[in-house]
Amino acid sequence: MDALTANMPLVVFLLVGTVTVASAILVVAMRNPVHSALFLLVTFLCVAVLFVMRGAEFVGAVQVLVYAGGIMVLFLFVVMLINVRTLPEERITSPYWLGGIAVGAAIFILLATLVRTGPYHQEVNRPDILESIATHTMETTVAANGKATTGPVVHYTLAGNSEAVGNSLYQEYLVPFEVASLFLLVAMIGAIVIGKRELGAMEEETAPDFILDRVKTEHEVKEVVNA
Amino acid sequence: MSWNDVVVLLPEIILTIGASLLLLGPFFTGRPKRSTSMSLHPVEEPAAAANTGASAKWWTLALLAITAISVVVCSSLAEGMTLSASFSQMFALDAFSIFFKLLFVAAMAMVVLLSDDFLRESRYSTWEYYSLLGFALCGMMFMASGVHLIAIWVGLELMSLSSYILAGYYKNEEKSTEAAMKYFILGAVSSAILLYGLSLIYGVCASLNLLDIAKVMSTLTTNNALMFGIMLLGAGLCFKVGAVPFHVWTPDVYVGAPTPITAFLSTGSKAAAFAVFARVFYVALPSFHLDWSNVLAVVAALSMIVGNLAAITQTNIKRMLAYSSIGHAGYILLGIIAMSSTGLRGILIYTVVYVFANLGIWATVLMMRRHEYAGELIDDFDGLHKRAPFWAFAMVMFLLSLGGIPPTAGFIGKYYLFAAAIQAGYGWLAIIAVLMSAVSIFYYFRVVVAMYLRDGQDAEVANSTSLQLVGGIALAVTLIFGILPAPLISQVEQSSQWVATRAAELHGGR
Numbered sequence: 038m039d040a041l042t043a044n045m046p047l048v049v050f051l052l053v054g055t056v057t058v059a060s061a062i063l064v065v066a067m068r069n070p071v072h073s074a075l076f077l078l079v080t081f082l083c084v085a086v087l088f089v090m091r092g093a094e095f096v097g098a099v100q101v102l103v104y105a106g107g108i109m110v111l112f113l114f115v116v117m118l119i120n121v122r123t124l125p126e127e128r129i130t131s132p133y134w135l136g137g138i139a140v141g142a143a144i145f146i147l148l149a150t151l152v153r154t155g156p157y158h159q160e161v162n163r164p165d166i167l168e169s170i171a172t173h174t175m176e177t178t179v180a181a182n183g184k185a186t187t188g189p190v191v192h193y194t195l196a197g198n199s200e201a202v203g204n205s206l207y208q209e210y211l212v213p214f215e216v217a218s219l220f221l222l223v224a225m226i227g228a229i230v231i232g233k234r235e236l237g238a239m240e241e242e243t244a245p246d247f248i249l250d251r252v253k254t255e256h257e258v259k260e261v262v263n264a
Numbered sequence: 265m266s267w268n269d270v271v272v273l274l275p276e277i278i279l280t281i282g283a284s285l286l287l288l289g290p291f292f293t294g295r296p297k298r299s300t301s302m303s304l305h306p307v308e309e310p311a312a313a314a315n316t317g318a319s320a321k322w323w324t325l326a327l328l329a330i331t332a333i334s335v336v337v338c339s340s341l342a343e344g345m346t347l348s349a350s351f352s353q354m355f356a357l358d359a360f361s362i363f364f365k366l367l368f369v370a371a372m373a374m375v376v377l378l379s380d381d382f383l384r385e386s387r388y389s390t391w392e393y394y395s396l397l398g399f400a401l402c403g404m405m406f407m408a409s410g411v412h413l414i415a416i417w418v419g420l421e422l423m424s425l426s427s428y429i430l431a432g433y434y435k436n437e438e439k440s441t442e443a444a445m446k447y448f449i450l451g452a453v454s455s456a457i458l459l460y461g462l463s464l465i466y467g468v469c470a471s472l473n474l475l476d477i478a479k480v481m482s483t484l485t486t487n488n489a490l491m492f493g494i495m496l497l498g499a500g501l502c503f504k505v506g507a508v509p510f511h512v513w514t515p516d517v518y519v520g521a522p523t524p525i526t527a528f529l530s531t532g533s534k535a536a537a538f539a540v541f542a543r544v545f546y547v548a549l550p551s552f553h554l555d556w557s558n559v560l561a562v563v564a565a566l567s568m569i570v571g572n573l574a575a576i577t578q579t580n581i582k583r584m585l586a587y588s589s590i591g592h593a594g595y596i597l598l599g600i601i602a603m604s605s606t607g608l609r610g611i612l613i614y615t616v617v618y619v620f621a622n623l624g625i626w627a628t629v630l631m632m633r634r635h636e637y638a639g640e641l642i643d644d645f646d647g648l649h650k651r652a653p654f655w656a657f658a659m660v661m662f663l664l665s666l667g668g669i670p671p672t673a674g675f676i677g678k679y680y681l682f683a684a685a686i687q688a689g690y691g692w693l694a695i696i697a698v699l700m701s702a703v704s705i706f707y708y709f710r711v712v713v714a715m716y717l718r719d720g721q722d723a724e725v726a727n728s729t730s731l732q733l734v735g736g737i738a739l740a741v742t743l744i745f746g747i748l749p750a751p752l753i754s755q756v757e758q759s760s761q762w763v764a765t766r767a768a769e770l771h772g773g774r
Contacts, residue, residue, distance in 0.1 A: 151488040152464060158480065160470035209352045212273065216406060216418040219280065220425055223399050226287065227429035230392045
């Protein structure tokens with residue numbers, strides 16, 4: 038029993054990790070899109086647990102709010118709107134599945150042997166790294182030989198996890214954060230450009246509204262106008 | 265954050281605001297007035313749409329001009345600082361980034377000119393198209409000035425995201441949609457791989473700043489996680505430049521995408537990826553040069569061999585140029601493998617030469633476009649010298665430049681790259697490069713033979729000022745730098761100096 042309590046984090050990790058991987062596989066294996074979406078939800082929640090276990094409580098909370106809350110609802114909306122009950126019966130596995138599994142296994146072994154061993158920088162392994170605010174300053178340091186060099190120096194001050202995340206997002210990573218919001222703008226432009234119904238401009242202007250309401254494609258507009 | 269910080273990013277800020285304003289263009293210019301005739305013939309529509317399309321082009325060109333001016337002004341404002349990095353040391357305004365930023369703006373201006381007629385012939389909206397090009401340019405400029413891996417990554421993603429949409433801009437054409445889909449899925453996977461590599465590098469170095477990474481790495485002798493991180497980073501970048509094990513998307517995307525976008529992908533986008541490649545590998549990773557150079561050497565050799573040999577049998581010129589661009593990625597990789605000031609100069613020179621020669625070729629290909637797919641087959645070039653003797657001559661010059669034949673600028677670029685490879689002890693790679701250049705001349709001359717020795721078809725050549733302007737500029741650059749390379753070389757020496765000395769310090773220290 039002592040062994041179990043001592044290794045509790047490991048036990049929880051193995052449990053949650055197994056559920057994460059299993060539900061991720063089920064997301065792509067399910068034929069019913071609603072089932073896939075629900076397994077995706079399970080995956081998101083498990084990943085949130087993993088984040089919390091690593092001390093990134095803020096990211097875990099955001100994961101639940103944004104992914105499990107927002108994005109999942111969007112997925113379910115789309116699934117409901119396009120109204121697919123089951124996918125057509127066709128082979129899900131491609132002829133390359135054997136090779137795919139082999140490559141996947143090879144990469145897994147590579148990761149398990151190389152990446153796990155590291156060795157990683159001690160700074161990254163610091164237990165308080167996720168709670169610290171980094172401030173960058175230019176400072177002049179005098180080396181042992183009396184030579185003064187000016188260079189960027191990072192100072193860490195302890196704060197809460199969310200505060201640390203907020204600080205690094207809006208201070209250190211301000212520009213990348215803003216550029217990330219440009220991604221959303223570009224994605225939005227793309228969705229509109231690709232998704233909008235393209236009527237011939239002529240038809241759009243000449244066809245009365247009631248025709249536009251009734252028909253779906255430009256071709257149909259043409260037929261109605263000609264008739 | 266101070267005024268100095270803002271100066272470094274001012275061109276990008278101006279460009280972002282401008283590109284967003286372009287989206288509002290239709291509100292200010294109004295909808296095109298339609299003729300009242302009831303003709304349903306689709307051919308007559310573009311004439312009316314031309315009105316707004318033309319003004320979109322002019323606004324975009326004006327924006328690009330302002331951006332170029334702001335790059336020059338900001339560089340003179342930031343002068344005196346050897347490396348002026350801003351926003352937590354993420355962006356630098358050094359000679360290297362200014363060189364590439366100006367090259368990107370020039371390439372983008374030419375792409376805008378190439379797109380003009382093409383868009384008018386279609387009935388897709390023009391303003392969004394130019395706005396997306398603006399955002400792509402913005403991403404490229406972030407890539408060129410980023411000295412922090414996250415800054416570089418967001419720039420790369422902004423560029424890629426815009427290119428995915430632009431590749432599928434002709435959404436009613438199956439090929440274009442297919443191209444966008446393939447590009448998007450493979451691109452997403454590759455950026456995930458890149459990001460994973462970055463996270464491993466962060467784990468080992470505790471920083472994503474290129475200089476800090478270099479500092480930490482110079483203290484390390486070997487590190488498994490770091491090696492794997494570098495490998496994943498290299499794989500992600502090789503995907504973006506289209507080097508061989510990651511080249512599969514190139515032919516399909518180049519063929520399927522609208523031709524001006526293909527021109528953008530094969531010039532601007534590729535040049536930006538190489539700017540990042542050079543900056544990251546020269547500044548951050550010189551300490552592990554021995555470890556990654558051999559892997560990259562194999563990638564470069566395979567790119568040259570596969571790209572050039574596969575190009576021989578192609579009948580579609582877009583596909584042929586796609587395979588040839590894989591080969592060219594292999595040549596430019598020589599400069600990164602060599603890890604010397606000659607190699608870096610070679611990369612910069614070759615990028616300029618390749619961008620202009622390629623844009624010239626795409627201008628000629630677009631001129632041949634009479635109906636949907638004319639100008640895409642090599643056979644469409646039959647007898648071009650009778651119909652358009654000047655453009656046939658220009659095409660020969662561009663192809664010679666890509667092949668690396670002396671009177672053109674391509675020779676200078678190849679000379680530097682091959683010399684750098686030999687100096688670095690990669691003689692075998694230089695031999696492969698020379699052999700494959702010979703192969704490339706063979707398939708480039710298939711186009712020349714079609715233009716000069718075969719009888720012409722009746723496909724006419726579009727008489728378009730903007731295409732002729734692009735062709736003229738590209739021809740001028742190709743010939744002037746081929747005959748008088750001194751200004752280009754001295755500029756490149758100046759621009760690559762900082763990066764090259766950084767690399768030499770760290771590389772020599774090992």
